[in-house]
Amino acid sequence: MAEALVIKGLSKRFGGLRAVQDVSFTVQENETVALIGPNGAGKTTSFHLITGFHRPDSGSVLAFGNEVVGLKPHDVCALGMARTFQVAKPFGAMTVLANVMTGAFLRDRHVAAARAKALEAIDFVGLGAKEQTRAKDLTTIDQRRLEMARALATQPRILLLDEVMAGLNPAEIDQAVALVKKLAASGLTIVIVEHVMRAIMAVARHIVVLDHGQKIAEGAPKEIVENPEVIRAYLGSYVHPPAQGDAHA
Amino acid sequence: MQTSGNMKWLWLVIGAAVMLALPQFVTSSFAIDIFIRILLFSFIGVAWNLMGGYAKQLSLGHAAYFGLGAYTSTIMQVNYGISPWIGMVAGGVVAMLASLPIGWLCFRLRGPYFTIATIATAQVLMLIFLKFRDFAWGAEGTTIPNLGSAPLMMQFEEKSSYYYVVLGLLVVGLWITHLIEKSWIGYYLVAIGEDEDAAEAIGVNAPKVKRDIYMISAFLTALAGTFYTQYIYFIDPATAFSFNVSIEAALVSIVGGIGTLWGPVIGTVLLETTSALLQSWLGSSVGGIQLTVYSLILMAVILWRPTGLIGFATDVYHRYARRKPARA
Numbered sequence: 254m255a256e257a258l259v260i261k262g263l264s265k266r267f268g269g270l271r272a273v274q275d276v277s278f279t280v281q282e283n284e285t286v287a288l289i290g291p292n293g294a295g296k297t298t299s300f301h302l303i304t305g306f307h308r309p310d311s312g313s314v315l316a317f318g319n320e321v322v323g324l325k326p327h328d329v330c331a332l333g334m335a336r337t338f339q340v341a342k343p344f345g346a347m348t349v350l351a352n353v354m355t356g357a358f359l360r361d362r363h364v365a366a367a368r369a370k371a372l373e374a375i376d377f378v379g380l381g382a383k384e385q386t387r388a389k390d391l392t393t394i395d396q397r398r399l400e401m402a403r404a405l406a407t408q409p410r411i412l413l414l415d416e417v418m419a420g421l422n423p424a425e426i427d428q429a430v431a432l433v434k435k436l437a438a439s440g441l442t443i444v445i446v447e448h449v450m451r452a453i454m455a456v457a458r459h460i461v462v463l464d465h466g467q468k469i470a471e472g473a474p475k476e477i478v479e480n481p482e483v484i485r486a487y488l489g490s491y492v493h494p495p496a497q498g499d500a501h502a
Numbered sequence: 503m504q505t506s507g508n509m510k511w512l513w514l515v516i517g518a519a520v521m522l523a524l525p526q527f528v529t530s531s532f533a534i535d536i537f538i539r540i541l542l543f544s545f546i547g548v549a550w551n552l553m554g555g556y557a558k559q560l561s562l563g564h565a566a567y568f569g570l571g572a573y574t575s576t577i578m579q580v581n582y583g584i585s586p587w588i589g590m591v592a593g594g595v596v597a598m599l600a601s602l603p604i605g606w607l608c609f610r611l612r613g614p615y616f617t618i619a620t621i622a623t624a625q626v627l628m629l630i631f632l633k634f635r636d637f638a639w640g641a642e643g644t645t646i647p648n649l650g651s652a653p654l655m656m657q658f659e660e661k662s663s664y665y666y667v668v669l670g671l672l673v674v675g676l677w678i679t680h681l682i683e684k685s686w687i688g689y690y691l692v693a694i695g696e697d698e699d700a701a702e703a704i705g706v707n708a709p710k711v712k713r714d715i716y717m718i719s720a721f722l723t724a725l726a727g728t729f730y731t732q733y734i735y736f737i738d739p740a741t742a743f744s745f746n747v748s749i750e751a752a753l754v755s756i757v758g759g760i761g762t763l764w765g766p767v768i769g770t771v772l773l774e775t776t777s778a779l780l781q782s783w784l785g786s787s788v789g790g791i792q793l794t795v796y797s798l799i800l801m802a803v804i805l806w807r808p809t810g811l812i813g814f815a816t817d818v819y820h821r822y823a824r825r826k827p828a829r830a
Binding site: 304306325326327330331335336338342343344345346347351354355356358359362364367403404406407 | 684685686689690692693696697699700701702703704705706707708761
């Protein structure tokens, strides 16, 4: 298997806060990797660094062999790496179809072609009946679906999902898990940040655990749940108060 | 779809016929003057709307391009005898080029800071034209030599001819807006206006798209500047770079409905007729009362319908007239 994403020595500080420190991990092609950790561990910051929204202080990010550090987010997307946001960012005034077409225009500027591609992505995520709905009128799970459809329409090879299950009820989480599995089965390489452990165990083959900006463990789900470092990070000696938490939560 | 498409064409043809025939029936020069004002500010609004409406980059500095267009054609005409028709296009190009450094500076800022920066650029340009007298005529400005009937120099004896010129400009502006709205650029503009980060994340090169649309918007606004100077036969920094032009451009679009094809036109018709009517009803009573009433109407529209009149009309239409059937 080829390496889709190789992250080496990624670091970023915001003033005195070391948000991400020397994080390295590799994602194989067609693999689903979960990035987990307590609040403030640096998961979302890592996403920002990988997708060009923040520039890392040091380190490198190779996507299919291309260095993406220093590129703008739209260039990263053009290279085949699409992301969703922790807080969904739909284009509220646009319909679902128009939202997704905007993503599709990256690969084809023709309206008819973009429309066809968008409808395909909308059907894939299960929003088929709501393509004419204004994005601001969607429910939380449908907004997450929309984010995924919009990202899919850019025809990525790597998809980065930032807490797509936050705020969903158990039944919706099952639907979201099924959708992520479907995305993985379609051949996408997926990096997912998630808090819902049930979902992570269901979708991820490989887990990277961050705490205080550092990688503390990495491995198969079974090893991770038994890892004493991970258990301590989540349950024991919870030293930092929540107020100091994730800058991007 | 077919019938609604045909209906649209029917309305367009009727509208075009009425607009073309209007000066033949309305001969009062006062009325023609109001029509010309309406068409001119509709056109400026349309130019502003491309950037301010679709991409929600609220510029209050479009007077910069209006003035550059006016001065470019006037300098070319008065000093070198070049026809304003050529000067108009040259002014557009000057405005486009000026929009590059201005945009480069202002687009670093977002929201209200962007708006303030655009106001400043127009004011700075006005000061430059005020202070440097050998550059163009300083504070006292200049009159355009009256050549009588000289269509090639954009001078006409009939007011109706000016009407047709500005009508042509408006049609060009609307046509360009229509093409942009229906293409990928339109989607990109609205996406940037809604959420720039989300747009970037799906591959939209936001700085480039904003720069390009700013150039088009500046170009069109400059054409209006040339026309206006030719129409009033006079130019000075205070009229060419008037803050009122910037305000009016934004206002007509906001009242009519930003980010819509017809919004600026509808907004201008409403505002200009209201202001003209109030002027004739109340202008002779207590001084300034017509402006007070005008402002109250403006505030009411903005508070009551922030999406503008088009937004209001669309809502009503969707509620009562037709529920769009879902795709089978």
